[in-house]
Amino acid sequence: DAQLLTGRRDEAWRYSDLRGVLRTIPEASPNAPRTQTAAPLGEVAADHEITVINGRSETTTFRTKAGQRATLRLRIVSRADHTLHQGALTLDVEAGADLTLIETYEGDGLAYVSDYSLAVRLGEGARLERIVLMDEPSDAISISRSEIDLKPGARLAQTVVASGARLQRH
Numbered sequence: 001d002a003q004l005l006t007g008r009r010d011e012a013w014r015y016s017d018l019r020g021v022l023r024t025i026p027e028a029s030p031n032a033p034r035t036q037t038a039a040p041l042g043e044v045a046a047d048h049e050i051t052v053i054n055g056r057s058e059t060t061t062f063r064t065k066a067g068q069r070a071t072l073r074l075r076i077v078s079r080a081d082h083t084l085h086q087g088a089l090t091l092d093v094e095a096g097a098d099l100t101l102i103e104t105y106e107g108d109g110l111a112y113v114s115d116y117s118l119a120v121r122l123g124e125g126a127r128l129e130r131i132v133l134m135d136e137p138s139d140a141i142s143i144s145r146s147e148i149d150l151k152p153g154a155r156l157a158q159t160v161v162a163s164g165a166r167l168q169r170h
Contacts, residue, residue, distance in 0.1 A: 021167050022141060026113055029054040029078075029085035051075040055087030055116060066094040066123070074103045078140065080112040088117045095123035095151070100131070105144060107136040107164065117145040122154035130158040136165035144170045 032053035048070065050062070054077075064070050078085065093099050105114070114136075122128055128148075136142045142165045150156060162168055 018141070018143075018167070022113065026082055026084040029080035029083040029112065032079060047071050049073040049075065050089075051077060052087055052089070052116075053077045054080055055085035055114070061090040061092065063092040064094060064097040064099045064126075067096045068094075069098040071100045071102065074101060074118075076103070076105045076114070076116055076144070077108065078106070078112050078114045078136070078142075079108045081110040082112065084113040084115070086115040088119070090119045091121070093120065093122045093126040093128055093154075096125045097123065098127045100129045103130065103132045105132075105134040105136060105142060107140050107142070109140070110137065111139040111166075113141045113143075115143045117147070120146065120148045122148065122150045122156065124151045125153040126151070127155045128157070130156065132158070132160040132162075132170065134160070134162040134165070134168060134170060136163075136168060138164050138166060140165045140168075142168045142170075146170075 050072065052075065062072070064072075072091075074089070076087070091099075091101070103118070105116075107114075120128065132144075134142065134144075148156060160170055162170060
């Protein structure tokens with residue numbers, strides 16, 4: 001992805017210069033098992049875990065139903081050496097739903113590049129508590145982007161704890 005190598009001339013990346021750290025885009029990470037879930041794809045159950053290994057090529061959407069209270073554990077796992085993987089997930093939290101999202105970025109490899117995006121849509125009056133824990137090896141490059149759309153009355157609380165990685169941008 002040519003957009004991956006942004007530099008200091010890009011205002012949003014001024015202090016996270018990928019071109020200064022990564023000269024060329026590595027080859028793709030090896031195929032890993034598809035997204036693993038502890039419940040059927042598509043709908044978040046009361047307690048649900050999703051594990052994504054080495055990204056995914058397509059976007060997967062999960063939905064929390066209106067009025068539902070649920071906890072979702074989202075594990076983004078990198079099992080690669082000197083390669084790149086990308087993934088995307090969309091999460092819909094319907095009106096009045098209450099979701100706790102425990103999102104972890106776990107590194108099990110060497111000098112990989114992980115580029116992951118999460119789009120969240122919060123319906124009217126929905127609530128999301130997002131807890132992000134990032135633990136990457138010291139030679140990894142980890143990029144995680146989030147776009148959160150809040151409808152009227154929606155509430156978001158977020159806590160991020162990050163460690164490791166040569167370059168880590170959340």
